[in-house]
Amino acid sequence: MSFLKISNLYKNYGQVEILKDINIEIDKGGFLVLVGPSGCGKSTLLNTIAGLEPITSGEIAINGKSVAGLHPSKRDIAMVFQSYALYPNMTVAGNIAFGMEIRGVPKDERDKAIKQVSDILQIGHLLDRKPSQLSGGQRQRVAMGRALVRDPQVFLFDEPLSNLDAKLRVDMRTEIKRLHQRMKTTIVYVTHDQIEAMTLASKIAVLKDGILQQFGTPAEIYNSPANMFVADFMGSPAMNLLNCRLEGGAGSSLSVILDRPGDQPLALPIKLANGALGAYAGKEIIFGVRPEALTDPDGADRNAKSIAEGECLIEVVEPAGSDTFAVTKLGGKEVVARLRADAAIHAGQKTKLAFNLDKAVFFDPKSQLRIA
Amino acid sequence: MSAASQDVATRNSIFVRAIIYVVLILFAIYYLLPLYVMVVNSLKPLDEIRQGNMLALPKQWTIAPWLSAWSTAQIGVQPVGLKPYFINSVLMVVPAVALSTILGALNGYVLTKWRFKGDNIVFGLMLLACFIPFQIVLIPSARILGLTGLAGTITGLVLIHAIYGLGFTTLFFRNYYEAFPTELVRAAQIDGASFFQIFRRILLPSSGPIIVVTVIWQFTNIWNDFLFGSSFSGFNSIPLTVALNNLVNSSTGVKEYNVHFAGAILAALPTLIVYIVSGRYFVRGLMAGAVKG
Ligand SMILES: Nc1ncnc2c1ncn2[C@@H]1O[C@H](COP(=O)(O)OP(=O)(O)O)[C@@H](O)[C@H]1O
Ligand SMILES: [Mg+2]
Numbered sequence: 001m002s003f004l005k006i007s008n009l010y011k012n013y014g015q016v017e018i019l020k021d022i023n024i025e026i027d028k029g030g031f032l033v034l035v036g037p038s039g040c041g042k043s044t045l046l047n048t049i050a051g052l053e054p055i056t057s058g059e060i061a062i063n064g065k066s067v068a069g070l071h072p073s074k075r076d077i078a079m080v081f082q083s084y085a086l087y088p089n090m091t092v093a094g095n096i097a098f099g100m101e102i103r104g105v106p107k108d109e110r111d112k113a114i115k116q117v118s119d120i121l122q123i124g125h126l127l128d129r130k131p132s133q134l135s136g137g138q139r140q141r142v143a144m145g146r147a148l149v150r151d152p153q154v155f156l157f158d159e160p161l162s163n164l165d166a167k168l169r170v171d172m173r174t175e176i177k178r179l180h181q182r183m184k185t186t187i188v189y190v191t192h193d194q195i196e197a198m199t200l201a202s203k204i205a206v207l208k209d210g211i212l213q214q215f216g217t218p219a220e221i222y223n224s225p226a227n228m229f230v231a232d233f234m235g236s237p238a239m240n241l242l243n244c245r246l247e248g249g250a251g252s253s254l255s256v257i258l259d260r261p262g263d264q265p266l267a268l269p270i271k272l273a274n275g276a277l278g279a280y281a282g283k284e285i286i287f288g289v290r291p292e293a294l295t296d297p298d299g300a301d302r303n304a305k306s307i308a309e310g311e312c313l314i315e316v317v318e319p320a321g322s323d324t325f326a327v328t329k330l331g332g333k334e335v336v337a338r339l340r341a342d343a344a345i346h347a348g349q350k351t352k353l354a355f356n357l358d359k360a361v362f363f364d365p366k367s368q369l370r371i372a
Numbered sequence: 373m374s375a376a377s378q379d380v381a382t383r384n385s386i387f388v389r390a391i392i393y394v395v396l397i398l399f400a401i402y403y404l405l406p407l408y409v410m411v412v413n414s415l416k417p418l419d420e421i422r423q424g425n426m427l428a429l430p431k432q433w434t435i436a437p438w439l440s441a442w443s444t445a446q447i448g449v450q451p452v453g454l455k456p457y458f459i460n461s462v463l464m465v466v467p468a469v470a471l472s473t474i475l476g477a478l479n480g481y482v483l484t485k486w487r488f489k490g491d492n493i494v495f496g497l498m499l500l501a502c503f504i505p506f507q508i509v510l511i512p513s514a515r516i517l518g519l520t521g522l523a524g525t526i527t528g529l530v531l532i533h534a535i536y537g538l539g540f541t542t543l544f545f546r547n548y549y550e551a552f553p554t555e556l557v558r559a560a561q562i563d564g565a566s567f568f569q570i571f572r573r574i575l576l577p578s579s580g581p582i583i584v585v586t587v588i589w590q591f592t593n594i595w596n597d598f599l600f601g602s603s604f605s606g607f608n609s610i611p612l613t614v615a616l617n618n619l620v621n622s623s624t625g626v627k628e629y630n631v632h633f634a635g636a637i638l639a640a641l642p643t644l645i646v647y648i649v650s651g652r653y654f655v656r657g658l659m660a661g662a663v664k665g
Contacts, residue, residue: 052558073564085555089577098573099563146559 003028003186004049004154009058011044011210018044019210022058026203029184035197036207037233042190043082045207046156049188051075062153073099075154078147082159084139086131086146092118093127096145117149120179137168148179157189161196173199194234198222206230224361228286228368231361237291237338241363242331244287246280254278256287256360258330260312266330268308268355277362277372285371286363291325291338293359299340300354308355312337317347328353414438414633421629437630441619441638445631448618454635457615461595462642463526464611468533469590475534476541476586477579481571483542484549485557495546501539506599509536517604524606532604533594541586548582549575584653592643612639 002025011019019041026032034042047053049060051072060067067075086095096117097110105113118124121141131139140160147155160176161169177200180187191197197204197218204221206213206229214226225231231239245257247267254277256268270277293301300307315334316327324339337353345351362371413421414437416430443453482488483495513532514523522528552575560570601611610618616639620632647654 047558050558050562052561072558072562077562079559079562081555081559083553083555085553085559087556087560087574089574098560098565102564102569146563 002026003030003063004032004188005059005061006045006049007059007061009045009048009060010056011041011048011053012056017210019048022212024203024205024212024215026186026188028063028186030186031180031200031202032186032188033197033201033204034188034190034207035192035194035204035233036213038192040207041210042192042207043158046079046158046188046190049154050077050079050156076152077154077156078150078152079156080143080147080158080160082162084131084143084163086139086142088131091128091130092123092134092142092145095131095142096149099146099150113149117145120148121145136164137172140164140172144176144179151185153186155185155187155189157187159190159192162191162193176200195236198234204234206233208233223359224370225288226370228288228363231288231363231370235290237325237336239288239290239361240294240330240333240335242287242289242333242335243365244285244331246277246283246285246362248281254281258287258310259332261329263311263313266310266312268310268357270308270357270360271306280362280364280371284365286365286368287331288361288363289335289355290359291336293356294335294337295354295356296339296343296345297352297354299343301356301358304356304358306357308357309352310355311350312353313350314345314347317345326351326353410633410637414630414637416630418626418628418630437628438634438638440628441631441635445619445628445635446622447615448622454612454615454619454638457610457612458638460526460605460609460615461612464529464533464609465591465594468530468537468594469587471530471534472537472541472590473583473586475538476543477545477576477583478571479538479542480545480547480549481575483546484552485554485570485575486567495542498539498542501536502543504539506536510599510603513600514604523604524609526609529600529604529609529611532600533597536600537590537593540589544582544586544589545579548579552578581653584650588646588650588654591646595643 005025006022009019009022010017022045024032034045036042044053048055051067051070051074062075062077087098090098093114096114100110100113114127115124118127121144123138123141123145126134126138126142131142134142140163143160157176161172164172173196176189180200189196189200198221201218203215204218205215206221208229214221214230216224221230221234225234225239228241232241242258246254247257248254254270256270258266258268260266297309312328312330312335314326314328318325318327319341322341324341324343324345326337326339326345328335328337339345363369364371409426412429413426415433415435417432417434417436420428420431441454443455444451445453447454447457479498483491517523517528517532520528522531556574557570560574565573596613597611598613598617601614602617605611605614616635619635
């Protein structure tokens with residue numbers, strides 16, 4: 001049974017619909033990540049779960065019980081805010097213990113809980129300081145400590161790492177994952193960073209303009225994006241989305257035809273086309289291929305069942321140490337390919353590239369939805 | 373640039389600086405002159421004042437005018453000095469300032485952190501209260517004081533001043549709390565703090581500068597008020613400003629200018645002290661609203 005269940009949730013601010021028909025559920029101990037561009041309604045959704053914002057219609061249930069009308073403090077949740085929201089006039093210890101103090105927990109119990117949490121987060125030496133005397137990373141830890149000490153049913157994180165510098169962000173990401181594995185508490189985590197979403201989540205919900213675009217495991221989201229928005233948003237560098245024509249059909253096998261500047265169009269035969277794609281034979285469609293599925297022939301995945309090769313004119317070469325990225329032009333757009341670091345390619349030369357068509361996806365150009 | 377022209381530049385800047393200081397000192401003297409006249413003449417016997425030179429230092433120093441102004445001078449028909457009226461003013465100002473400041477802070481808290489439908493209209497109406505002239509509210513106030521049986525009492529004056537000041541105090545606190553992070557309030561809500569707990573434990577401790585601004589503003593306004601004091605006070609609730617007027621206008625015998633000067637300084641002293649003690653915070657508080665972050 002799902003532990004946190006959001007059904008048909010709508011949220012309006014005045015006349016403006018901010019969230020539209022959101023349906024999400026996550027199992028106990030799951031790690032749900034809400035991801036999407038800024039302003040898409042992630043924080044609003046998180047705040048409705050917390051009870052900080054009323055909902056217009058729909059239902060939110062935690063552990064099988066509707067939380068409608070429950071005060072935030074009665075929902076058995078803890079929240080980490082983007083700005084950390086540490087009480088500026090209290091010490092670190094005071095911040096961590098404030099909730100317990102309000103609930104009337106005796107002093108010695110509070111001290112024990114503070115000690116325990118500060119040991120986990122290694123902030124024992126900071127307990128007497130005020131938030132203004134802490135670095136960004138330390139504040140982040142204190143904010144986590146204030147949430148941890150509650151030992152809630154659900155943790156809510158609103159972009160907890162977005163105010164940290166790049167290196168610290170990666171470290172804290174790992175630490176959050178470790179904490180989750182250790183405590184096994186259900187987490188709802190908001191971020192606009194798709195890498196955070198991929199690395200942390202057991203389930204990802206992709207939002208855009210208040211509409212749930214796709215809800216699934218990271219692998220589902222990454223490999224079978226429901227539409228072009230999800231395909232483009234998840235993954236870095238982004239998936240190549242190319243205009244192409246589908247040829248063949250009715251018995252013969254299908255081919256993807258991509259225009260190339262100053263050359264014949266490139267034809268890629270698809271061996272394992274499924275039925276849905278057949279209906280688009282002879283039509284313009286969008287061909288999506290991730291950079292790592294477009295490689296030098298030697299670097300291609302040996303387990304792939306369907307690989308097509310084609311000569312492409314390399315326009316730019318960008319060595320990145322572990323890989324080399326190459327930019328070419330297909331279907332009128334720039335295409336990024338990800339090659340082995342020592343692949344022998346040069347800008348301005350033609351090189352044979354291997355398309356792993358197992359990993360290719362196709363979209364309807366009008367509806368933007370995935371065909372296959 | 374050559375050394376010579378640099379020299380000229382330095383000399384020029386010293387010259388400009390000197391002019392600035394001279395002008396500033398002249399202005400300071402100009403502003404301080406009335407105070408000097410009051411202090412000097414309040415320490416002279418009356419004869420010396422009559423001889424004519426207001427600016428001269430006393431030949432014979434005396435604090436008798438001060439003692440007289442404080443405890444024996446004729447105020448209206450009674451020779452009691454300003455002391456009882458000073459006490460009246462304190463009894464009026466302290467509760468009125470406290471009440472209007474606390475209510476203003478609560479208003480600001482609600483208007484920014486517990487927003488409700490039409491909150492901006494409510495705030496607009498409260499703002500309007502800042503622009504209503506005293507004279508317009510005189511008669512309605514008198515009527516209400518009469519109906520509630522508070523006419524002529526210190527409590528009545530406290531009430532009028534507190535209500536009249538509410539527009540300003542609300543404006544001050546609302547603008548200050550507008551910049552206060554709402555996420556802190558939300559965090560405290562999740563921690564289970566109640567409406568008043570959040571106010572007392574989270575907002576108030578960060579409100580020092582704006583409290584100082586509000587208290588100074590309200591204190592000086594209410595302490596210096598004459599119109600409400602003369603309109604609504606009874607025999608036992610006359611505030612200092614009105615008493616000072618009565619002292620100066622008492623028509624028995626000679627005009628004791630030295631006593632009048634002493635009385636005027638006594639009346640101004642509390643506001644002066646408040647400014648000197650907390651003026652620094654006053655400026656800082658005003659700035660805090662203006663420059664965010
Ligand atoms: N109190 C509010 N009143 C009106 N609109 C709001 C309010 N809070 C947020 N919004 C709007 O709701 C949308 C979603 O905001 P938010 O949930 O904060 O986005 P994000 O995904 O960046 O966290 C934004 O377009 C924002 O302008
Ligand atoms: Mg947000």
